[in-house]
Amino acid sequence: MATLEIADLRKRFGTIEVLKGIDITLEKGGFLVLVGPSGCGKSTLLNTIAGLEQISSGEIRIGGNVVNHLHPSKRDIAMVFQSYALYPNMSVAENIGFGMEMRGVAKAEREKAIEAVARTLQIEHLLKRRPSQLSGGQRQRVAMGRALVRRPSIFLFDEPLSNLDAKLRVDMRIEIKRLHQTTGSTIVYVTHDQIEAMTLATKIAVLRNGELQQVGSPSEIYNCPANTFVADFMGSPAMNLLEGKVAQASGAQHVVIARKEGEPILLPVPASVDAGKLQDGAKVIFGIRPEAVNDVESIDRNAKSVVRFDATVEIVEPAGSDTFVVIHAAGKELTARMRADADVRRGQNHTFAFNLDKAVLFDPETTARI
Amino acid sequence: MTSADLVTSAPRRLSGHSLTTRIVIYGLLLLFALVYLVPLVVMVMTSLKPLGEVTGGNMFALPEQLTFRPWVDAWGEARIGVSETRGIHGYFLNSVKMVIPAVLISTLLGALNGYVLTKWRFPGDKLVFGMMLFACFIPFQSVIIPMAVILGALGRIGVGLYDLTGWSFGLGNATVNLVIVHVIYGLGFTTLFFRNYYETFPNELVKAAMIDGASFFQIFRRVLLPNSTPIFIVTVIYQFTNIWNDFLFGSTFAAGDTAPMTVALNNLVNTSTGVVEYNVNMAAAIIAAAPTLLVYVVAGRYFVRGLMAGAVKG
Numbered sequence: 001m002a003t004l005e006i007a008d009l010r011k012r013f014g015t016i017e018v019l020k021g022i023d024i025t026l027e028k029g030g031f032l033v034l035v036g037p038s039g040c041g042k043s044t045l046l047n048t049i050a051g052l053e054q055i056s057s058g059e060i061r062i063g064g065n066v067v068n069h070l071h072p073s074k075r076d077i078a079m080v081f082q083s084y085a086l087y088p089n090m091s092v093a094e095n096i097g098f099g100m101e102m103r104g105v106a107k108a109e110r111e112k113a114i115e116a117v118a119r120t121l122q123i124e125h126l127l128k129r130r131p132s133q134l135s136g137g138q139r140q141r142v143a144m145g146r147a148l149v150r151r152p153s154i155f156l157f158d159e160p161l162s163n164l165d166a167k168l169r170v171d172m173r174i175e176i177k178r179l180h181q182t183t184g185s186t187i188v189y190v191t192h193d194q195i196e197a198m199t200l201a202t203k204i205a206v207l208r209n210g211e212l213q214q215v216g217s218p219s220e221i222y223n224c225p226a227n228t229f230v231a232d233f234m235g236s237p238a239m240n241l242l243e244g245k246v247a248q249a250s251g252a253q254h255v256v257i258a259r260k261e262g263e264p265i266l267l268p269v270p271a272s273v274d275a276g277k278l279q280d281g282a283k284v285i286f287g288i289r290p291e292a293v294n295d296v297e298s299i300d301r302n303a304k305s306v307v308r309f310d311a312t313v314e315i316v317e318p319a320g321s322d323t324f325v326v327i328h329a330a331g332k333e334l335t336a337r338m339r340a341d342a343d344v345r346r347g348q349n350h351t352f353a354f355n356l357d358k359a360v361l362f363d364p365e366t367t368a369r370i
Numbered sequence: 371m372t373s374a375d376l377v378t379s380a381p382r383r384l385s386g387h388s389l390t391t392r393i394v395i396y397g398l399l400l401l402f403a404l405v406y407l408v409p410l411v412v413m414v415m416t417s418l419k420p421l422g423e424v425t426g427g428n429m430f431a432l433p434e435q436l437t438f439r440p441w442v443d444a445w446g447e448a449r450i451g452v453s454e455t456r457g458i459h460g461y462f463l464n465s466v467k468m469v470i471p472a473v474l475i476s477t478l479l480g481a482l483n484g485y486v487l488t489k490w491r492f493p494g495d496k497l498v499f500g501m502m503l504f505a506c507f508i509p510f511q512s513v514i515i516p517m518a519v520i521l522g523a524l525g526r527i528g529v530g531l532y533d534l535t536g537w538s539f540g541l542g543n544a545t546v547n548l549v550i551v552h553v554i555y556g557l558g559f560t561t562l563f564f565r566n567y568y569e570t571f572p573n574e575l576v577k578a579a580m581i582d583g584a585s586f587f588q589i590f591r592r593v594l595l596p597n598s599t600p601i602f603i604v605t606v607i608y609q610f611t612n613i614w615n616d617f618l619f620g621s622t623f624a625a626g627d628t629a630p631m632t633v634a635l636n637n638l639v640n641t642s643t644g645v646v647e648y649n650v651n652m653a654a655a656i657i658a659a660a661p662t663l664l665v666y667v668v669a670g671r672y673f674v675r676g677l678m679a680g681a682v683k684g
Contacts, residue, residue, distance in 0.1 A: 051581075071580075073580065073581055073582065073583030081574040083574050085572065085578040089596035089597050098584075102584050
């Protein structure tokens, strides 16, 4: 039985439908990340799970029980907010213990639980302080402590790291992952940061305009995006999307990518595509991740299908660990992720290679993957 | 930089300006300080002189023969209008008995209104708030007669309750009536103050408390109220000053021995018989003004800070 089941959930604000029939399930111990651009409804979805927003139709089940009309405090959930939402007038210990106090837990028991959580999060020395005397990272820990102490069946995180600086964000990300692994807790996590989504999730749900685009494991989302939106949204730099046409060449089906100047690039149909579905002359969108575009020496040696092409280097972006190279192909920019010491210069003509094992095709009409 | 820093941070130094500019600025400041302080000084000095020295001497002269007799007279001996009771102390107490419940009730209700209007929004909440604001702008003279009718009806209910239970529940009592009137007409302002303050109060705190299982009133009492000190003090000072200084409602709805301080002061000063005892009048006036001054001195810095907090945060 799944810990969290959401079935055909709809939410309307007046006449505007912000969640248009969401179906998701999450197993016990799973880490579900809701990701999407701002305004896609991911925070609203989280709030409906928490019970802070009423739903218009559909069903939410937690541990098998329908919770549609249950008060947030009765849903067996705990939530960590973006602003941490620590009560400014209470000490750290009081903040962590407030929920237990409201439920009428005896003081001695409360103190024991607070201490145990403080030890897990290494905030024992902060228990007497007020939230205003804490740093951002410490506040984050206290907010997590307040959630942990409830031992809920689901933790809800609402963009918990977006108020932290870049370095602390990475530290806390690892902290959350460690917490998930050691406690085996079930987590629903909202973020607009696709790196957070990829690194933390066991399951990612990509939302757009209140509609679920794809639900799957991080590698499914990354390698087999359901449509061009998911392909474009997940991954940084984004997946390269090039328009092409299906045509016969030397006796086999190929994707032909026309170029403004020079020979068109001829690509054998990627293995991920069922060739029978493609008709000659059909337009397709060819998608390939930047790391599957490289110079000939660095392309994956085990790749079964590699195609070389010449192109002019337009922009070189050294990023330390990698060098991102923007090249011109098919009248569209194409980003390649190359080794840090790759010998490329602006304006140079260079031979690149596509690793077609990693390529996908999309239908330009429906934007869905073929 | 917080709003408090904005208020308390030092103004631009004047040393950068020329001598003439400085003389003009400090000269003007001094002049206005004098204009405001002279009446107070005259009041204090007059109240410390025997009557002969007041009527015969110079208003600005220091007392030759220092006496506290006028203060004692004002507090316990002076005739107030036609009343049997002597001195203003009884009326002072009336005012205290009126102002403390009126301030506390109107402030707490205002806080509750502000809480509901910002954190528990309902269809039409803006309209309700807009209509409550009318209470801030109604000329009070226009509500006196309807109010009198309502208080009369409450008084009759009080009589009925008295017959039934032996206790009128305070209905019909002049001080209770004044508390009711001041609470009703104070609500507009207290609601305005608290609504604007809670508008910027993070909603996530309320959500977190909901998930923690706190009820409607627990959220109010444990989360909102403890974080409302600045606006609470602003509202208390504002309400205290207004209610203590009110003359219109006091003179209309409370007569004789039940009148508040302001009405008693008027009756003392506007006496048409005998000699006018200026020194006693001045002492009584200072006593009448003392509580509001005290409240401002004690909590004044929060007043400025609280008002600015509202202004800066919108």
